[in-house]
Amino acid sequence: MKYFIPAHDFRAEEDVELSVHKGEVLCSTEGVAQDGWIKLEVATDARRRGFVPTSYLRELTATEAMELLETTGEHHDGGTAPSAAFASSPVDTPRRGARGDTSTAAAAGPKGTPSSTSLDVGNRSAVVQRTQSPSPRAASRSPNGGLSTAAATAPTNSPRMHDSKATMAGTAGSHPLTPAQQATGPISRHLLENPSAAVDAFMKNEVYFKQLMQRRASALAHMQSGIEEAMTEVAACKDRNTVLTRKLRDLDEVVERERERWVHRVEEEKAHVSRIAPYNSAMTVPASSGTTPVRSPISGRHGGPGRSVLEDNSPRQLRA
Numbered sequence: 001m002k003y004f005i006p007a008h009d010f011r012a013e014e015d016v017e018l019s020v021h022k023g024e025v026l027c028s029t030e031g032v033a034q035d036g037w038i039k040l041e042v043a044t045d046a047r048r049r050g051f052v053p054t055s056y057l058r059e060l061t062a063t064e065a066m067e068l069l070e071t072t073g074e075h076h077d078g079g080t081a082p083s084a085a086f087a088s089s090p091v092d093t094p095r096r097g098a099r100g101d102t103s104t105a106a107a108a109g110p111k112g113t114p115s116s117t118s119l120d121v122g123n124r125s126a127v128v129q130r131t132q133s134p135s136p137r138a139a140s141r142s143p144n145g146g147l148s149t150a151a152a153t154a155p156t157n158s159p160r161m162h163d164s165k166a167t168m169a170g171t172a173g174s175h176p177l178t179p180a181q182q183a184t185g186p187i188s189r190h191l192l193e194n195p196s197a198a199v200d201a202f203m204k205n206e207v208y209f210k211q212l213m214q215r216r217a218s219a220l221a222h223m224q225s226g227i228e229e230a231m232t233e234v235a236a237c238k239d240r241n242t243v244l245t246r247k248l249r250d251l252d253e254v255v256e257r258e259r260e261r262w263v264h265r266v267e268e269e270k271a272h273v274s275r276i277a278p279y280n281s282a283m284t285v286p287a288s289s290g291t292t293p294v295r296s297p298i299s300g301r302h303g304g305p306g307r308s309v310l311e312d313n314s315p316r317q318l319r320a
Helices: 062-072 094-099 102-108 117-132 163-170 179-184 190-195 195-283
Strands: 005-006 026-028 036-040 045-053 057-060 137-141 147-151
Touching: 005 062, 005 190
Parallel strands: none
Antiparallel strands: 005 026, 005 057, 026 036, 036 045, 137 147
16 A cells, blocks of 8 residues: 655546645555556545546655644544544544534534544554555445445546547537548547447557558559659660760761762862863854854764764763
8 A cells, every 4th residue: 555645736627536635645545557647545535536647646655644644633533434444443533623524523522522642543553454455445324224335446447548539529519620630520428438449449540540551552662663664764765865866976977978079079070171161162163253163073983974072972981
């Protein structure tokens, strides 16, 4: 059993939580903290029990807790103690009425009756016995006069596991929902109270995200294959571009050589024409003499009349 004292005031926001004030002595009912929360009850009032954040608490030893209880004078008598350990104490200090519980002070005894030191020691021993009990039970009076105990049950879920969701669900009417909240729909109270439903919801979300990841992976693989094909085509285009560039360069060289060759032939034709021009001018008669120009006979190879040079239709051989 562990004792705690609140370092700060804590106000409960849910039914399973416990509001505590700074300076109160608390004792754990389970002794195990889960997700930063621990179930405690007030040492002077076992009816006040619930979950409290561990960040608000400071742990005490049993001796320190007893000294603090003795100093503050917060003890319970047998008629009002909710636990069996406190019920074993016959009387309690009347200073309980200082906190506003006048019925407890009146039931303790006549006004002015001194409290016994042995009773205080017995009350402290009862507190120690209650701390050693494994699972404290709240005592209540049955209709037939006997005592019946009700076991304290732990909450089905952590107090603030879905605190943000519960707040969102409570304020859904006054604040507009985000697109993500509209897509998921309103928060069901059933998910907050039923752990199995919450687990099912998480499993469905996990399946959805797995399917989404598979779709994204397939889309990425398709995109990568498309990029690889495009890169292959680009490489082929680069190769064709290189080949075409080389062929165009060769064609330009061929055209340049042909142009130079034709320019050289034109120069040769011009030189040949310039050489035969004086011979043609000697054979012609000026038109001012009034006579018709007569062609001079030219003997052939065998001494016969030959043909005129102007009538020669044989192709001329150009000198190289």
